[in-house]
Amino acid sequence: MAANHAQPVSGLLTGRLSALMFLQFFVWGAWNVTLGLVMQTVGLGSLIANAFSVGPIASIVGSFLLGMAAARFLSPRMLMVVLHLVGGVLLFVLPTLLTPEHGASFVWLLLGYMILYMPTVGLANTIALKSFGERVDRFPFVRAFGTLGWIVAGLLIGWAHLSASPQIFQIAGVASLALGLYSITLPNVTPDAPQGKSLAAEVFCTEAFGLMRNRSFLIFILCATLISIPLAMYYAYASPYVGAAGIENVGGTLSIGQMSELVFMFSMPWLYRRFGVKPLLLVGMVAWALRYALFAIGDGGAGIWAIYAGVALHGVCYDFFFVAGAIYTGTIATPKGVNAQAQGMLTLFTYGVGMLLGSQIGGLLYAQLPATPTIADWQHMWWYPAIAAAVIALLFQFTFKNTKTETHA
The missing domain is CATH 1.20.1250.20 (MFS general substrate transporter like domains)
Incomplete structure:
Protein backbone atom coordinates (compact mmCIF):
# COMPACT_ATOMS: atom_id res chain seq x y z
CA MET A 1 0.00 0.00 0.00
CA THR A 190 -2.83 4.41 -19.80
CA PRO A 191 -5.75 5.24 -22.12
CA ASP A 192 -9.25 4.78 -20.76
CA ALA A 193 -10.39 1.19 -20.95
CA PRO A 194 -13.56 0.57 -23.00
CA GLN A 195 -16.61 0.15 -20.75
CA GLY A 196 -18.30 -2.46 -22.89
CA LYS A 197 -20.49 0.07 -24.66
CA SER A 198 -20.31 1.17 -28.27
CA LEU A 199 -17.95 4.00 -29.14
CA ALA A 200 -20.89 6.08 -30.33
CA ALA A 201 -22.66 5.66 -26.99
CA GLU A 202 -19.57 6.81 -25.08
CA VAL A 203 -18.74 9.70 -27.39
CA PHE A 204 -22.28 11.08 -27.38
CA CYS A 205 -22.64 10.68 -23.60
CA THR A 206 -25.99 8.92 -23.85
CA GLU A 207 -26.08 7.96 -20.16
CA ALA A 208 -25.16 11.49 -19.09
CA PHE A 209 -28.04 12.95 -21.09
CA GLY A 210 -30.34 10.65 -19.13
CA LEU A 211 -29.49 12.62 -15.99
CA MET A 212 -31.65 15.45 -17.27
CA ARG A 213 -34.69 13.45 -16.29
CA ASN A 214 -33.91 15.05 -12.93
CA ARG A 215 -35.86 18.33 -13.17
CA SER A 216 -33.40 20.34 -11.07
CA PHE A 217 -30.44 19.16 -13.12
CA LEU A 218 -32.29 19.96 -16.35
CA ILE A 219 -32.95 23.52 -15.16
CA PHE A 220 -29.31 23.85 -14.11
CA ILE A 221 -28.09 22.74 -17.55
CA LEU A 222 -30.53 25.15 -19.23
CA CYS A 223 -29.41 28.11 -17.10
CA ALA A 224 -25.73 27.15 -17.48
CA THR A 225 -26.16 27.23 -21.25
CA LEU A 226 -27.97 30.57 -21.17
CA ILE A 227 -25.47 32.26 -18.83
CA SER A 228 -22.65 31.20 -21.15
CA ILE A 229 -24.11 33.48 -23.83
CA PRO A 230 -23.18 36.72 -22.02
CA LEU A 231 -19.95 35.02 -20.86
CA ALA A 232 -18.82 34.74 -24.48
CA MET A 233 -19.34 38.46 -24.95
CA TYR A 234 -16.90 39.17 -22.12
CA TYR A 235 -14.17 37.01 -23.61
CA ALA A 236 -14.61 38.49 -27.09
CA TYR A 237 -15.13 42.19 -26.39
CA ALA A 238 -13.66 43.03 -22.98
CA SER A 239 -10.20 43.76 -24.43
CA PRO A 240 -11.30 46.30 -27.11
CA TYR A 241 -13.63 47.89 -24.53
CA VAL A 242 -10.82 48.28 -21.98
CA GLY A 243 -8.59 49.67 -24.74
CA ALA A 244 -11.28 52.20 -25.73
CA ALA A 245 -11.36 53.40 -22.12
CA GLY A 246 -7.75 54.50 -22.53
CA ILE A 247 -6.16 51.75 -20.41
CA GLU A 248 -2.84 50.87 -22.06
CA ASN A 249 -1.96 47.65 -20.21
CA VAL A 250 -5.00 45.73 -21.41
CA GLY A 251 -3.53 42.26 -20.87
CA GLY A 252 -2.39 43.09 -17.34
CA THR A 253 -5.73 44.69 -16.47
CA LEU A 254 -7.75 41.68 -17.60
CA SER A 255 -5.46 39.34 -15.66
CA ILE A 256 -6.96 40.87 -12.50
CA GLY A 257 -9.98 38.71 -13.26
CA GLN A 258 -7.89 35.53 -13.17
CA MET A 259 -6.27 36.67 -9.93
CA SER A 260 -9.68 36.90 -8.28
CA GLU A 261 -10.56 33.51 -9.77
CA LEU A 262 -7.50 32.04 -8.09
CA VAL A 263 -8.52 33.53 -4.73
CA PHE A 264 -12.01 32.03 -4.81
CA MET A 265 -11.08 28.68 -6.34
CA PHE A 266 -9.85 27.01 -3.17
CA SER A 267 -12.84 28.23 -1.15
CA MET A 268 -15.40 26.52 -3.38
CA PRO A 269 -15.54 23.09 -1.66
CA TRP A 270 -16.02 24.74 1.76
CA LEU A 271 -18.60 27.24 0.48
CA TYR A 272 -20.47 24.43 -1.26
CA ARG A 273 -20.69 22.39 1.94
CA ARG A 274 -21.64 25.48 3.94
CA PHE A 275 -24.33 26.99 1.73
CA GLY A 276 -25.35 24.35 -0.82
CA VAL A 277 -25.63 24.64 -4.56
CA LYS A 278 -28.44 27.13 -5.14
CA PRO A 279 -27.04 30.16 -3.26
CA LEU A 280 -23.65 29.80 -4.94
CA LEU A 281 -25.07 29.42 -8.45
CA LEU A 282 -27.43 32.35 -7.89
CA VAL A 283 -24.64 34.61 -6.59
CA GLY A 284 -22.58 33.69 -9.65
CA MET A 285 -25.35 34.69 -12.04
CA VAL A 286 -26.12 37.92 -10.20
CA ALA A 287 -22.40 38.73 -10.37
CA TRP A 288 -22.55 38.44 -14.16
CA ALA A 289 -25.40 40.97 -14.29
CA LEU A 290 -23.53 43.31 -11.93
CA ARG A 291 -20.29 43.03 -13.92
CA TYR A 292 -21.92 44.08 -17.18
CA ALA A 293 -23.81 46.88 -15.44
CA LEU A 294 -20.44 48.15 -14.17
CA PHE A 295 -19.06 47.99 -17.69
CA ALA A 296 -22.10 49.95 -18.88
CA ILE A 297 -21.28 52.84 -16.54
CA GLY A 298 -17.47 52.62 -16.67
CA ASP A 299 -15.39 55.08 -18.66
CA GLY A 300 -11.83 56.31 -18.92
CA GLY A 301 -12.42 59.20 -16.50
CA ALA A 302 -14.09 59.28 -13.11
CA GLY A 303 -15.87 56.01 -13.86
CA ILE A 304 -12.74 53.98 -14.51
CA TRP A 305 -13.18 52.31 -11.12
CA ALA A 306 -16.24 50.51 -12.53
CA ILE A 307 -14.11 48.87 -15.24
CA TYR A 308 -11.59 47.55 -12.71
CA ALA A 309 -14.41 46.41 -10.39
CA GLY A 310 -16.14 44.61 -13.26
CA VAL A 311 -12.95 42.78 -14.23
CA ALA A 312 -12.24 41.88 -10.59
CA LEU A 313 -15.69 40.26 -10.32
CA HIS A 314 -14.51 37.49 -12.64
CA GLY A 315 -13.61 35.26 -9.68
CA VAL A 316 -17.17 35.41 -8.35
CA CYS A 317 -18.72 35.12 -11.82
CA TYR A 318 -16.67 32.10 -12.87
CA ASP A 319 -16.03 30.17 -9.65
CA PHE A 320 -19.43 30.61 -8.02
CA PHE A 321 -21.19 29.34 -11.12
CA PHE A 322 -18.88 27.13 -13.16
CA VAL A 323 -16.77 25.58 -10.39
CA ALA A 324 -19.78 25.13 -8.10
CA GLY A 325 -21.71 23.82 -11.11
CA ALA A 326 -19.03 21.20 -11.78
CA ILE A 327 -19.24 20.06 -8.15
CA TYR A 328 -23.04 19.91 -8.37
CA THR A 329 -22.84 17.92 -11.59
CA GLY A 330 -20.56 15.45 -9.83
CA THR A 331 -23.05 14.94 -6.99
CA ILE A 332 -25.79 14.14 -9.50
CA ALA A 333 -23.67 11.95 -11.80
CA THR A 334 -21.43 10.02 -9.40
CA PRO A 335 -24.18 7.72 -8.04
CA LYS A 336 -24.91 6.75 -11.66
CA GLY A 337 -21.22 6.15 -12.44
CA VAL A 338 -21.15 8.68 -15.31
CA ASN A 339 -19.26 11.59 -13.75
CA ALA A 340 -16.76 11.97 -16.60
CA GLN A 341 -19.51 11.86 -19.23
CA ALA A 342 -21.62 14.37 -17.30
CA GLN A 343 -18.72 16.80 -16.94
CA GLY A 344 -18.12 16.49 -20.69
CA MET A 345 -21.79 17.15 -21.34
CA LEU A 346 -21.67 20.25 -19.12
CA THR A 347 -18.69 21.50 -21.12
CA LEU A 348 -20.56 20.78 -24.34
CA PHE A 349 -23.53 22.94 -23.32
CA THR A 350 -21.53 25.79 -21.74
CA TYR A 351 -18.29 26.19 -23.67
CA GLY A 352 -19.88 24.68 -26.77
CA VAL A 353 -23.52 25.65 -27.37
CA GLY A 354 -23.74 28.63 -24.99
CA MET A 355 -20.53 30.35 -25.98
CA LEU A 356 -21.14 29.72 -29.68
CA LEU A 357 -24.50 31.47 -29.40
CA GLY A 358 -22.91 34.21 -27.32
CA SER A 359 -20.17 34.84 -29.87
CA GLN A 360 -22.67 35.17 -32.70
CA ILE A 361 -25.14 37.31 -30.73
CA GLY A 362 -22.25 39.48 -29.58
CA GLY A 363 -21.20 39.83 -33.19
CA LEU A 364 -24.65 41.12 -34.14
CA LEU A 365 -24.52 43.71 -31.35
CA TYR A 366 -20.97 44.72 -32.26
CA ALA A 367 -22.04 45.19 -35.88
CA GLN A 368 -24.35 47.99 -34.72
CA LEU A 369 -21.37 49.96 -33.38
CA PRO A 370 -19.33 52.37 -35.52
CA ALA A 371 -16.03 51.23 -37.04
CA THR A 372 -14.11 52.79 -34.15
CA PRO A 373 -16.45 52.58 -31.14
CA THR A 374 -16.24 55.24 -28.45
CA ILE A 375 -16.57 54.43 -24.77
CA ALA A 376 -20.20 55.62 -24.97
CA ASP A 377 -20.90 53.09 -27.74
CA TRP A 378 -19.46 50.29 -25.60
CA GLN A 379 -21.49 51.38 -22.57
CA HIS A 380 -24.69 51.05 -24.55
CA MET A 381 -23.74 47.56 -25.77
CA TRP A 382 -23.00 46.17 -22.29
CA TRP A 383 -26.55 46.80 -21.07
CA TYR A 384 -27.81 43.91 -23.22
CA PRO A 385 -25.80 41.14 -21.49
CA ALA A 386 -26.43 42.82 -18.10
CA ILE A 387 -30.20 42.58 -18.55
CA ALA A 388 -29.93 39.06 -20.01
CA ALA A 389 -27.90 37.80 -17.02
CA ALA A 390 -30.39 39.36 -14.60
CA VAL A 391 -33.32 37.63 -16.34
CA ILE A 392 -31.51 34.28 -16.28
CA ALA A 393 -30.82 34.74 -12.55
CA LEU A 394 -34.53 35.35 -11.92
CA LEU A 395 -35.44 32.28 -14.00
CA PHE A 396 -33.06 30.16 -11.95
CA GLN A 397 -34.26 31.57 -8.62
CA PHE A 398 -37.90 30.72 -9.27
CA THR A 399 -37.53 27.37 -11.05
CA PHE A 400 -34.54 25.57 -9.48
CA LYS A 401 -35.32 23.51 -6.39
CA ASN A 402 -32.71 22.05 -4.07
CA THR A 403 -32.63 18.27 -3.98
CA LYS A 404 -31.37 15.85 -1.36
CA THR A 405 -28.71 14.67 -3.78
CA GLU A 406 -26.62 17.79 -3.28
CA THR A 407 -26.10 17.05 0.42
CA HIS A 408 -23.72 14.24 -0.58
CA ALA A 409 -21.11 16.63 -2.02
Whole structure:
Protein backbone atom coordinates (compact mmCIF):
# COMPACT_ATOMS: atom_id res chain seq x y z
CA MET A 1 0.00 0.00 0.00
CA ALA A 2 2.86 2.35 0.82
CA ALA A 3 4.21 1.95 -2.68
CA ASN A 4 0.86 2.90 -4.17
CA HIS A 5 0.81 6.18 -2.24
CA ALA A 6 4.48 7.09 -2.65
CA GLN A 7 4.18 8.56 -6.13
CA PRO A 8 0.93 10.55 -5.70
CA VAL A 9 2.23 12.50 -2.70
CA SER A 10 5.66 13.07 -4.25
CA GLY A 11 6.64 16.72 -4.34
CA LEU A 12 8.48 16.10 -7.61
CA LEU A 13 5.35 14.70 -9.27
CA THR A 14 3.30 17.62 -7.99
CA GLY A 15 5.88 20.03 -9.40
CA ARG A 16 5.93 18.29 -12.79
CA LEU A 17 2.15 18.38 -13.09
CA SER A 18 2.02 22.00 -11.88
CA ALA A 19 4.42 22.93 -14.70
CA LEU A 20 2.14 21.07 -17.13
CA MET A 21 -0.90 23.10 -16.06
CA PHE A 22 1.05 26.36 -16.06
CA LEU A 23 2.18 25.91 -19.67
CA GLN A 24 -1.19 24.49 -20.78
CA PHE A 25 -3.06 27.67 -19.87
CA PHE A 26 -0.18 30.05 -20.60
CA VAL A 27 -0.48 29.01 -24.26
CA TRP A 28 -4.19 29.84 -24.33
CA GLY A 29 -4.02 33.00 -22.23
CA ALA A 30 -1.18 34.50 -24.27
CA TRP A 31 -3.38 35.11 -27.31
CA ASN A 32 -7.00 34.71 -26.19
CA VAL A 33 -7.23 37.61 -23.74
CA THR A 34 -6.46 40.45 -26.17
CA LEU A 35 -7.35 38.85 -29.51
CA GLY A 36 -10.39 41.10 -29.87
CA LEU A 37 -8.22 44.19 -29.45
CA VAL A 38 -5.65 42.87 -31.95
CA MET A 39 -8.31 42.15 -34.57
CA GLN A 40 -9.90 45.56 -34.14
CA THR A 41 -6.45 47.20 -34.43
CA VAL A 42 -5.63 45.47 -37.75
CA GLY A 43 -9.07 46.18 -39.24
CA LEU A 44 -10.75 42.81 -38.59
CA GLY A 45 -13.27 43.94 -35.97
CA SER A 46 -16.17 42.54 -37.99
CA LEU A 47 -14.67 39.03 -37.68
CA ILE A 48 -14.21 39.06 -33.89
CA ALA A 49 -17.45 37.12 -33.42
CA ASN A 50 -16.35 34.41 -35.86
CA ALA A 51 -12.90 34.19 -34.28
CA PHE A 52 -14.42 33.63 -30.84
CA SER A 53 -16.90 31.12 -32.25
CA VAL A 54 -14.13 28.70 -33.25
CA GLY A 55 -13.38 27.80 -29.61
CA PRO A 56 -16.89 26.52 -28.87
CA ILE A 57 -16.99 24.65 -32.20
CA ALA A 58 -13.56 23.15 -31.51
CA SER A 59 -14.57 22.13 -27.99
CA ILE A 60 -17.30 20.00 -29.54
CA VAL A 61 -15.50 18.65 -32.61
CA GLY A 62 -12.08 18.28 -31.00
CA SER A 63 -13.42 16.60 -27.88
CA PHE A 64 -15.33 14.04 -29.93
CA LEU A 65 -12.65 13.26 -32.50
CA LEU A 66 -9.51 13.55 -30.38
CA GLY A 67 -10.38 13.88 -26.73
CA MET A 68 -12.67 10.84 -26.51
CA ALA A 69 -12.18 8.66 -29.59
CA ALA A 70 -8.44 8.89 -30.15
CA ALA A 71 -7.76 8.70 -26.40
CA ARG A 72 -8.96 5.11 -26.48
CA PHE A 73 -6.13 4.13 -28.81
CA LEU A 74 -3.25 6.48 -27.94
CA SER A 75 -1.82 7.39 -24.55
CA PRO A 76 -2.70 10.87 -23.26
CA ARG A 77 1.02 11.70 -23.12
CA MET A 78 1.62 10.99 -26.81
CA LEU A 79 -1.49 12.93 -27.81
CA MET A 80 -0.21 15.92 -25.81
CA VAL A 81 3.17 15.75 -27.56
CA VAL A 82 1.71 15.60 -31.08
CA LEU A 83 -1.11 18.12 -30.61
CA HIS A 84 1.05 20.80 -28.97
CA LEU A 85 3.92 20.47 -31.42
CA VAL A 86 1.66 20.71 -34.46
CA GLY A 87 -0.37 23.44 -32.77
CA GLY A 88 2.78 25.41 -32.03
CA VAL A 89 3.65 25.49 -35.73
CA LEU A 90 0.15 26.77 -36.59
CA LEU A 91 0.47 29.53 -33.97
CA PHE A 92 3.52 30.89 -35.81
CA VAL A 93 1.56 30.93 -39.09
CA LEU A 94 -1.51 32.74 -37.72
CA PRO A 95 0.02 36.27 -37.46
CA THR A 96 0.81 36.24 -41.18
CA LEU A 97 -2.94 36.03 -41.90
CA LEU A 98 -3.98 38.90 -39.60
CA THR A 99 -4.72 41.27 -42.48
CA PRO A 100 -7.99 42.48 -44.02
CA GLU A 101 -7.18 40.50 -47.20
CA HIS A 102 -6.67 37.20 -45.35
CA GLY A 103 -9.16 37.62 -42.50
CA ALA A 104 -11.31 34.64 -43.51
CA SER A 105 -8.25 32.40 -43.83
CA PHE A 106 -7.14 33.51 -40.36
CA VAL A 107 -10.45 32.42 -38.82
CA TRP A 108 -10.33 29.03 -40.58
CA LEU A 109 -6.75 28.36 -39.48
CA LEU A 110 -7.63 29.45 -35.93
CA LEU A 111 -10.43 26.88 -36.01
CA GLY A 112 -7.95 24.22 -37.09
CA TYR A 113 -5.61 25.18 -34.26
CA MET A 114 -8.36 25.14 -31.64
CA ILE A 115 -9.51 21.67 -32.75
CA LEU A 116 -5.99 20.55 -31.82
CA TYR A 117 -5.79 22.59 -28.60
CA MET A 118 -9.15 22.04 -26.90
CA PRO A 119 -8.73 18.28 -26.32
CA THR A 120 -5.41 18.92 -24.58
CA VAL A 121 -7.22 20.66 -21.71
CA GLY A 122 -9.02 17.43 -20.86
CA LEU A 123 -5.90 15.36 -21.56
CA ALA A 124 -3.89 17.46 -19.09
CA ASN A 125 -6.58 16.90 -16.45
CA THR A 126 -6.58 13.18 -17.20
CA ILE A 127 -2.80 12.88 -16.84
CA ALA A 128 -2.86 14.75 -13.52
CA LEU A 129 -5.81 12.84 -12.03
CA LYS A 130 -4.52 9.41 -13.07
CA SER A 131 -1.02 10.22 -11.85
CA PHE A 132 -2.31 11.18 -8.42
CA GLY A 133 -4.30 7.96 -8.13
CA GLU A 134 -6.38 8.06 -4.96
CA ARG A 135 -4.88 11.38 -3.91
CA VAL A 136 -7.16 13.46 -6.13
CA ASP A 137 -7.26 16.01 -3.30
CA ARG A 138 -3.94 17.28 -4.70
CA PHE A 139 -5.56 18.17 -8.03
CA PRO A 140 -6.99 21.63 -7.08
CA PHE A 141 -3.50 22.77 -6.07
CA VAL A 142 -2.03 21.65 -9.40
CA ARG A 143 -4.96 23.07 -11.41
CA ALA A 144 -4.44 26.46 -9.76
CA PHE A 145 -1.14 26.69 -11.63
CA GLY A 146 -3.19 26.72 -14.84
CA THR A 147 -4.91 29.90 -13.71
CA LEU A 148 -1.50 31.25 -12.67
CA GLY A 149 -0.17 30.52 -16.17
CA TRP A 150 -3.07 32.49 -17.70
CA ILE A 151 -2.32 35.39 -15.33
CA VAL A 152 1.41 35.42 -16.11
CA ALA A 153 0.67 35.34 -19.85
CA GLY A 154 -1.58 38.40 -19.54
CA LEU A 155 0.94 40.27 -17.41
CA LEU A 156 3.76 39.42 -19.83
CA ILE A 157 1.77 40.57 -22.86
CA GLY A 158 0.84 43.81 -21.10
CA TRP A 159 4.37 44.44 -19.78
CA ALA A 160 5.84 43.93 -23.27
CA HIS A 161 3.24 46.35 -24.75
CA LEU A 162 1.98 43.62 -27.09
CA SER A 163 -1.72 43.72 -26.13
CA ALA A 164 -2.65 45.02 -29.61
CA SER A 165 0.07 43.16 -31.54
CA PRO A 166 -0.19 39.96 -33.62
CA GLN A 167 3.01 38.88 -31.84
CA ILE A 168 0.83 37.41 -29.11
CA PHE A 169 0.59 34.28 -31.29
CA GLN A 170 4.36 33.96 -31.51
CA ILE A 171 4.67 34.02 -27.72
CA ALA A 172 1.95 31.37 -27.52
CA GLY A 173 3.74 29.36 -30.23
CA VAL A 174 7.01 29.25 -28.29
CA ALA A 175 5.14 28.06 -25.19
CA SER A 176 3.22 25.44 -27.20
CA LEU A 177 6.40 23.96 -28.68
CA ALA A 178 7.99 23.93 -25.22
CA LEU A 179 4.95 22.15 -23.79
CA GLY A 180 4.99 19.61 -26.63
CA LEU A 181 8.60 18.73 -25.85
CA TYR A 182 7.99 18.78 -22.10
CA SER A 183 5.05 16.40 -22.50
CA ILE A 184 7.50 13.66 -23.52
CA THR A 185 8.62 13.59 -19.88
CA LEU A 186 5.11 13.36 -18.38
CA PRO A 187 3.83 10.22 -16.60
CA ASN A 188 2.71 7.64 -19.15
CA VAL A 189 -0.80 7.00 -17.91
CA THR A 190 -2.83 4.41 -19.80
CA PRO A 191 -5.75 5.24 -22.12
CA ASP A 192 -9.25 4.78 -20.76
CA ALA A 193 -10.39 1.19 -20.95
CA PRO A 194 -13.56 0.57 -23.00
CA GLN A 195 -16.61 0.15 -20.75
CA GLY A 196 -18.30 -2.46 -22.89
CA LYS A 197 -20.49 0.07 -24.66
CA SER A 198 -20.31 1.17 -28.27
CA LEU A 199 -17.95 4.00 -29.14
CA ALA A 200 -20.89 6.08 -30.33
CA ALA A 201 -22.66 5.66 -26.99
CA GLU A 202 -19.57 6.81 -25.08
CA VAL A 203 -18.74 9.70 -27.39
CA PHE A 204 -22.28 11.08 -27.38
CA CYS A 205 -22.64 10.68 -23.60
CA THR A 206 -25.99 8.92 -23.85
CA GLU A 207 -26.08 7.96 -20.16
CA ALA A 208 -25.16 11.49 -19.09
CA PHE A 209 -28.04 12.95 -21.09
CA GLY A 210 -30.34 10.65 -19.13
CA LEU A 211 -29.49 12.62 -15.99
CA MET A 212 -31.65 15.45 -17.27
CA ARG A 213 -34.69 13.45 -16.29
CA ASN A 214 -33.91 15.05 -12.93
CA ARG A 215 -35.86 18.33 -13.17
CA SER A 216 -33.40 20.34 -11.07
CA PHE A 217 -30.44 19.16 -13.12
CA LEU A 218 -32.29 19.96 -16.35
CA ILE A 219 -32.95 23.52 -15.16
CA PHE A 220 -29.31 23.85 -14.11
CA ILE A 221 -28.09 22.74 -17.55
CA LEU A 222 -30.53 25.15 -19.23
CA CYS A 223 -29.41 28.11 -17.10
CA ALA A 224 -25.73 27.15 -17.48
CA THR A 225 -26.16 27.23 -21.25
CA LEU A 226 -27.97 30.57 -21.17
CA ILE A 227 -25.47 32.26 -18.83
CA SER A 228 -22.65 31.20 -21.15
CA ILE A 229 -24.11 33.48 -23.83
CA PRO A 230 -23.18 36.72 -22.02
CA LEU A 231 -19.95 35.02 -20.86
CA ALA A 232 -18.82 34.74 -24.48
CA MET A 233 -19.34 38.46 -24.95
CA TYR A 234 -16.90 39.17 -22.12
CA TYR A 235 -14.17 37.01 -23.61
CA ALA A 236 -14.61 38.49 -27.09
CA TYR A 237 -15.13 42.19 -26.39
CA ALA A 238 -13.66 43.03 -22.98
CA SER A 239 -10.20 43.76 -24.43
CA PRO A 240 -11.30 46.30 -27.11
CA TYR A 241 -13.63 47.89 -24.53
CA VAL A 242 -10.82 48.28 -21.98
CA GLY A 243 -8.59 49.67 -24.74
CA ALA A 244 -11.28 52.20 -25.73
CA ALA A 245 -11.36 53.40 -22.12
CA GLY A 246 -7.75 54.50 -22.53
CA ILE A 247 -6.16 51.75 -20.41
CA GLU A 248 -2.84 50.87 -22.06
CA ASN A 249 -1.96 47.65 -20.21
CA VAL A 250 -5.00 45.73 -21.41
CA GLY A 251 -3.53 42.26 -20.87
CA GLY A 252 -2.39 43.09 -17.34
CA THR A 253 -5.73 44.69 -16.47
CA LEU A 254 -7.75 41.68 -17.60
CA SER A 255 -5.46 39.34 -15.66
CA ILE A 256 -6.96 40.87 -12.50
CA GLY A 257 -9.98 38.71 -13.26
CA GLN A 258 -7.89 35.53 -13.17
CA MET A 259 -6.27 36.67 -9.93
CA SER A 260 -9.68 36.90 -8.28
CA GLU A 261 -10.56 33.51 -9.77
CA LEU A 262 -7.50 32.04 -8.09
CA VAL A 263 -8.52 33.53 -4.73
CA PHE A 264 -12.01 32.03 -4.81
CA MET A 265 -11.08 28.68 -6.34
CA PHE A 266 -9.85 27.01 -3.17
CA SER A 267 -12.84 28.23 -1.15
CA MET A 268 -15.40 26.52 -3.38
CA PRO A 269 -15.54 23.09 -1.66
CA TRP A 270 -16.02 24.74 1.76
CA LEU A 271 -18.60 27.24 0.48
CA TYR A 272 -20.47 24.43 -1.26
CA ARG A 273 -20.69 22.39 1.94
CA ARG A 274 -21.64 25.48 3.94
CA PHE A 275 -24.33 26.99 1.73
CA GLY A 276 -25.35 24.35 -0.82
CA VAL A 277 -25.63 24.64 -4.56
CA LYS A 278 -28.44 27.13 -5.14
CA PRO A 279 -27.04 30.16 -3.26
CA LEU A 280 -23.65 29.80 -4.94
CA LEU A 281 -25.07 29.42 -8.45
CA LEU A 282 -27.43 32.35 -7.89
CA VAL A 283 -24.64 34.61 -6.59
CA GLY A 284 -22.58 33.69 -9.65
CA MET A 285 -25.35 34.69 -12.04
CA VAL A 286 -26.12 37.92 -10.20
CA ALA A 287 -22.40 38.73 -10.37
CA TRP A 288 -22.55 38.44 -14.16
CA ALA A 289 -25.40 40.97 -14.29
CA LEU A 290 -23.53 43.31 -11.93
CA ARG A 291 -20.29 43.03 -13.92
CA TYR A 292 -21.92 44.08 -17.18
CA ALA A 293 -23.81 46.88 -15.44
CA LEU A 294 -20.44 48.15 -14.17
CA PHE A 295 -19.06 47.99 -17.69
CA ALA A 296 -22.10 49.95 -18.88
CA ILE A 297 -21.28 52.84 -16.54
CA GLY A 298 -17.47 52.62 -16.67
CA ASP A 299 -15.39 55.08 -18.66
CA GLY A 300 -11.83 56.31 -18.92
CA GLY A 301 -12.42 59.20 -16.50
CA ALA A 302 -14.09 59.28 -13.11
CA GLY A 303 -15.87 56.01 -13.86
CA ILE A 304 -12.74 53.98 -14.51
CA TRP A 305 -13.18 52.31 -11.12
CA ALA A 306 -16.24 50.51 -12.53
CA ILE A 307 -14.11 48.87 -15.24
CA TYR A 308 -11.59 47.55 -12.71
CA ALA A 309 -14.41 46.41 -10.39
CA GLY A 310 -16.14 44.61 -13.26
CA VAL A 311 -12.95 42.78 -14.23
CA ALA A 312 -12.24 41.88 -10.59
CA LEU A 313 -15.69 40.26 -10.32
CA HIS A 314 -14.51 37.49 -12.64
CA GLY A 315 -13.61 35.26 -9.68
CA VAL A 316 -17.17 35.41 -8.35
CA CYS A 317 -18.72 35.12 -11.82
CA TYR A 318 -16.67 32.10 -12.87
CA ASP A 319 -16.03 30.17 -9.65
CA PHE A 320 -19.43 30.61 -8.02
CA PHE A 321 -21.19 29.34 -11.12
CA PHE A 322 -18.88 27.13 -13.16
CA VAL A 323 -16.77 25.58 -10.39
CA ALA A 324 -19.78 25.13 -8.10
CA GLY A 325 -21.71 23.82 -11.11
CA ALA A 326 -19.03 21.20 -11.78
CA ILE A 327 -19.24 20.06 -8.15
CA TYR A 328 -23.04 19.91 -8.37
CA THR A 329 -22.84 17.92 -11.59
CA GLY A 330 -20.56 15.45 -9.83
CA THR A 331 -23.05 14.94 -6.99
CA ILE A 332 -25.79 14.14 -9.50
CA ALA A 333 -23.67 11.95 -11.80
CA THR A 334 -21.43 10.02 -9.40
CA PRO A 335 -24.18 7.72 -8.04
CA LYS A 336 -24.91 6.75 -11.66
CA GLY A 337 -21.22 6.15 -12.44
CA VAL A 338 -21.15 8.68 -15.31
CA ASN A 339 -19.26 11.59 -13.75
CA ALA A 340 -16.76 11.97 -16.60
CA GLN A 341 -19.51 11.86 -19.23
CA ALA A 342 -21.62 14.37 -17.30
CA GLN A 343 -18.72 16.80 -16.94
CA GLY A 344 -18.12 16.49 -20.69
CA MET A 345 -21.79 17.15 -21.34
CA LEU A 346 -21.67 20.25 -19.12
CA THR A 347 -18.69 21.50 -21.12
CA LEU A 348 -20.56 20.78 -24.34
CA PHE A 349 -23.53 22.94 -23.32
CA THR A 350 -21.53 25.79 -21.74
CA TYR A 351 -18.29 26.19 -23.67
CA GLY A 352 -19.88 24.68 -26.77
CA VAL A 353 -23.52 25.65 -27.37
CA GLY A 354 -23.74 28.63 -24.99
CA MET A 355 -20.53 30.35 -25.98
CA LEU A 356 -21.14 29.72 -29.68
CA LEU A 357 -24.50 31.47 -29.40
CA GLY A 358 -22.91 34.21 -27.32
CA SER A 359 -20.17 34.84 -29.87
CA GLN A 360 -22.67 35.17 -32.70
CA ILE A 361 -25.14 37.31 -30.73
CA GLY A 362 -22.25 39.48 -29.58
CA GLY A 363 -21.20 39.83 -33.19
CA LEU A 364 -24.65 41.12 -34.14
CA LEU A 365 -24.52 43.71 -31.35
CA TYR A 366 -20.97 44.72 -32.26
CA ALA A 367 -22.04 45.19 -35.88
CA GLN A 368 -24.35 47.99 -34.72
CA LEU A 369 -21.37 49.96 -33.38
CA PRO A 370 -19.33 52.37 -35.52
CA ALA A 371 -16.03 51.23 -37.04
CA THR A 372 -14.11 52.79 -34.15
CA PRO A 373 -16.45 52.58 -31.14
CA THR A 374 -16.24 55.24 -28.45
CA ILE A 375 -16.57 54.43 -24.77
CA ALA A 376 -20.20 55.62 -24.97
CA ASP A 377 -20.90 53.09 -27.74
CA TRP A 378 -19.46 50.29 -25.60
CA GLN A 379 -21.49 51.38 -22.57
CA HIS A 380 -24.69 51.05 -24.55
CA MET A 381 -23.74 47.56 -25.77
CA TRP A 382 -23.00 46.17 -22.29
CA TRP A 383 -26.55 46.80 -21.07
CA TYR A 384 -27.81 43.91 -23.22
CA PRO A 385 -25.80 41.14 -21.49
CA ALA A 386 -26.43 42.82 -18.10
CA ILE A 387 -30.20 42.58 -18.55
CA ALA A 388 -29.93 39.06 -20.01
CA ALA A 389 -27.90 37.80 -17.02
CA ALA A 390 -30.39 39.36 -14.60
CA VAL A 391 -33.32 37.63 -16.34
CA ILE A 392 -31.51 34.28 -16.28
CA ALA A 393 -30.82 34.74 -12.55
CA LEU A 394 -34.53 35.35 -11.92
CA LEU A 395 -35.44 32.28 -14.00
CA PHE A 396 -33.06 30.16 -11.95
CA GLN A 397 -34.26 31.57 -8.62
CA PHE A 398 -37.90 30.72 -9.27
CA THR A 399 -37.53 27.37 -11.05
CA PHE A 400 -34.54 25.57 -9.48
CA LYS A 401 -35.32 23.51 -6.39
CA ASN A 402 -32.71 22.05 -4.07
CA THR A 403 -32.63 18.27 -3.98
CA LYS A 404 -31.37 15.85 -1.36
CA THR A 405 -28.71 14.67 -3.78
CA GLU A 406 -26.62 17.79 -3.28
CA THR A 407 -26.10 17.05 0.42
CA HIS A 408 -23.72 14.24 -0.58
CA ALA A 409 -21.11 16.63 -2.02
